Amino acid sequence: MRAQVLAAVGEVLVAAGYDALTVDAVAERAGVHRTTVYRRWRDVGGLLADVLDAAADDTWEPADTGSLEDDLTALNQEVYDALHPGHPGPGGSLTTALIAASFRSAEAAGALTRFWEGRYARCAPVVARAVDRGEVPPGPDARALLVAATAPLYQELLLLRAAPDPALPRRAACAARAAAAAGIFTRAPDAPSGA
Numbered sequence: 131m132r133a134q135v136l137a138a139v140g141e142v143l144v145a146a147g148y149d150a151l152t153v154d155a156v157a158e159r160a161g162v163h164r165t166t167v168y169r170r171w172r173d174v175g176g177l178l179a180d181v182l183d184a185a186a187d188d189t190w191e192p193a194d195t196g197s198l199e200d201d202l203t204a205l206n207q208e209v210y211d212a213l214h215p216g217h218p219g220p221g222g223s224l225t226t227a228l229i230a231a232s233f234r235s236a237e238a239a240g241a242l243t244r245f246w247e248g249r250y251a252r253c254a255p256v257v258a259r260a261v262d263r264g265e266v267p268p269g270p271d272a273r274a275l276l277v278a279a280t281a282p283l284y285q286e287l288l289l290l291r292a293a294p295d296p297a298l299p300r301r302a303a304c305a306a307r308a309a310a311a312a313g314i315f316t317r318a319p320d321a322p323s324g325a
Contacts, residue, residue, distance in 0.1 A: 134160040135167060136184055139177045143227045148234055153177070175237030182228060182241035186248045198260035199300075199307040202279045205253060206299030209280050213287040214294060226288060250276055257310075266310040275315040279306035 138159035193204035257272035
């Protein structure tokens with residue numbers, strides 16, 4: 131039943147947008163009684179948070195291609211594919227719709243933060259492997275490097291709503307790799323991670 135309800139949340143959100151996302155609409159789409167949905171999830175915020183928490187409970191790991199630039203490109207390609215604006219409906223892609231919904235729901239915002247924290251933590255080995263291969267100096271701030279690699283995709287596709295550019299994932303990865311190789315993301319020995 132949980133899978134049915136969470137799938138219905140995504141379907142309603144993408145097809146009709148946040149304003150149409152109600153417990154009743156989700157219950158109807160999922161084919162379950164509205165009381166069941168209210169009892170388990172309470173409200174739309176609870177539904178959105180559970181969708182994001184369920185997405186974080188997967189077994190995804192970043193690619194290991196043998197180079198930092200290619201690892202970052204593979205990661206960026208996944209982000210690009212998730213954000214690609216060619217999806218029908220007011221919500222666009224599910225990823226885009228969930229990000230937009232997080233600005234209107236405190237529960238969804240908290241779940242999205244947990245999701246990103248988990249994803250960046252899972253991507254830290256990409257940076258550690260690059261250090262081991264001598265591609266970047268020791269002591270990089272992995273999260274800062276990963277954010278710098280992925281941020282251009284969010285900027286271009288979500289904020290600027292730019293036309294799709296298949297070269298963007300590689301270009302952003304190349305820029306982040308060059309900055310990392312130059313020591314831009316290397317922390318001072320006493321600096322905390324994320325600084």
